[in-house]
Amino acid sequence: DTGVSQNPRHKITKRGQNVTFRCDPISEHNRLYWYRQTLGQGPEFLTYFQNEAQLEKSRLLSDRFSAERPKGSFSTLEIQRTEQGDSAMYLCASSLQGAAQYFGPGTRLLVL
Amino acid sequence: DQQVKQNSPSLSVQEGRISILNCDYTNSMFDYFLWYKKYPAEGPTFLISISSIKDKNEDGRFTVFLNKSAKHLSLHIVPSQPGDSAVYFCAASAHGSSNTGKLIFGQGTTLQVKP
Numbered sequence: 001d002t003g004v005s006q007n008p009r010h011k012i013t014k015r016g017q018n019v020t021f022r023c024d025p026i027s028e029h030n031r032l033y034w035y036r037q038t039l040g041q042g043p044e045f046l047t048y049f050q051n052e053a054q055l056e057k058s059r060l061l062s063d064r065f066s067a068e069r070p071k072g073s074f075s076t077l078e079i080q081r082t083e084q085g086d087s088a089m090y091l092c093a094s095s096l097q098g099a100a101q102y103f104g105p106g107t108r109l110l111v112l
Numbered sequence: 113d114q115q116v117k118q119n120s121p122s123l124s125v126q127e128g129r130i131s132i133l134n135c136d137y138t139n140s141m142f143d144y145f146l147w148y149k150k151y152p153a154e155g156p157t158f159l160i161s162i163s164s165i166k167d168k169n170e171d172g173r174f175t176v177f178l179n180k181s182a183k184h185l186s187l188h189i190v191p192s193q194p195g196d197s198a199v200y201f202c203a204a205s206a207h208g209s210s211n212t213g214k215l216i217f218g219q220g221t222t223l224q225v226k227p
Contacts, residue, residue, distance in 0.1 A: 004155075033214060042116075042201050042217030043156065056212045091155050093215075098207055100146055101215060103155035 002026060004104035006092050012110045013082055020078045021107045025094030032075050033101060034067055035091040036060065043091055049075060082111045115139045116204050118218035126226055131189040133221050135202030138183065142204040146215070147176060147187045150199045159200075160187070192225045199223075 005024045013019050025032050030051050035043035046065070048056040051072035061067075064082075069075040079086055089108050093101040117136045125131045133147075143164040148156035162169040162176045162185070169176050175188045189196055199222050203215040 006155075031213065035215075040219070042203070042219050043215070045214040045216070048212045048214055050212075056214065093155075095213065097213070098144075100158045100161050101213075102158055103148075106153075106155045108153070 004092055004094055004102055006090075006104035006107050008107060009105060010108050010110075012112065014112050015082060015084060017082055018078065018080045019082060019109065020076055021090055021092075021109075023075045023077070023092030023094075023104060025074070025092070026102060027073075029094035029096055029102075030072070031095045031097060031101075032069055033093045033095075034075070034077050035093065037089040037091060037106070038087075046077075046090075079109075082109075084111050087111045113138070114219075115142075116202055116216050116218040118200075118202055118221050120221050121219070122222040122224070124224045124226060125192050127194055128191045131187075131192045131196065131223055131225065133187045133189075133200050133202070133223065135185050135187075135218055136183060137185075137204050137216075139204070139206070139216075140183070141206045141211075142216075144205045144207045144213075145176070145178060145185050146203045146205075147174075148201045148203060149196075150201060150220070156201060189223075192223075194225050194227050197223055197225050 032049040034046040037043040049069040089106045093103045095101040146161040147159045199220045202218040
């Protein structure tokens with residue numbers, strides 16, 4: 001399977017804990033995106049990498065959120081001091097420039 | 113502000129008939145439009161896209177129409193099949209050299225195709 005993969009698929013954590021999600025994009029794609037989706041809404045953009053450079057961050061990405069793509073391949077999204085409002089599906093997508101984005105299966109986060 | 117709107121939360125059609133899903137946008141900088149299909153607990157699956165230089169793109173049972181003057185696009189599925197039952201999202205992006213290509217999504221339309 002050469003699609004986008006995300007791990008873990010599900011995460012339950014207690015408020016105040018830190019969590020980290022991983023995304024492995026399609027290997028030849030240089031663009032990587034993170035989105036967040038809550039119930040009844042479309043996905044909302046969080047951040048964008050071109051190769052290893054983080055080129056855009058949404059105002060939705062508070063200072064508790066950090067994302068990296070150290071070697072221009074996989075990416076991690078960390079949420080520090082989680083809050084109940086962080087509960088959502090976190091989606092990763094990758095693409096080539098000017099082409100459609102392909103999404104992974106998502107990581108569903110529940111903060112208790 | 114909602115730059116991409118799908119005003120119909122749900123649509124129900126009979127198997128074999130045409131499904132038409134609609135989407136409106138406000139940002140004239142958008143130049144690339146996509147439709148995604150999503151099942152519960154899965155990520156969105158890319159269906160079809162269209163560049164702003166075209167007004168129609170077809171792929172099998174799926175056709176997307178773009179009306180730039182009205183800032184409106186639609187997805188036609190014909191014939192509709194029960195397996196098409198899912199949530200459909202319209203998305204738009206700006207692909208100019210200074211843009212990241214991030215997608216702005218509508219709220220989604222739930223399509224139910226009845227056997």
